[in-house]
Amino acid sequence: MPTLYKICPGSLWREAERIGVFRGSEVDLRDGFIHFSTTGQVTDTAAKYFAGQNDLVLVRVDAERLGPAVKWEPSRGGALFPHLYGDLDPKDATRVDPLPLDAGGTHAFPPLDD
Numbered sequence: 001m002p003t004l005y006k007i008c009p010g011s012l013w014r015e016a017e018r019i020g021v022f023r024g025s026e027v028d029l030r031d032g033f034i035h036f037s038t039t040g041q042v043t044d045t046a047a048k049y050f051a052g053q054n055d056l057v058l059v060r061v062d063a064e065r066l067g068p069a070v071k072w073e074p075s076r077g078g079a080l081f082p083h084l085y086g087d088l089d090p091k092d093a094t095r096v097d098p099l100p101l102d103a104g105g106t107h108a109f110p111p112l113d114d
Helices: 010-019 026-031 042-049 063-069
Strands: 003-009 056-062 070-074 080-084 093-098
Touching: 003 010, 003 042, 003 063, 010 056, 056 063, 063 070, 063 080
Parallel strands: none
Antiparallel strands: 003 056, 056 093, 070 080
16 A cells, blocks of 8 residues: 655644644645645655744555545546545654755655655
8 A cells, every 4th residue: 555645734743643633734634634645645745734934743654554444536637645534643643754945945745655
């Protein structure tokens, strides 16, 4: 199963770790699911929805750990995106990295999983 990525404000993720549950961002709560991206989608997601934003983190989750709560649904340009219908246990994150802006104002990604 692929690695899924969630970009969110660092403060929101730290709060989720503190309380033991991530229910999603404002957009996730509005849409009724937690938006994730794949390795091939996450940099475009950052550019489109998080341009210029600081204090972000990149959360990695193994899709297999989330089981059938993940649905692959069409989104941008008809591409299938992973959506989690339910809460995310922060312990399911395999890695959390800062997602800073580089000198050019774009997000500086750590190496991504294949």
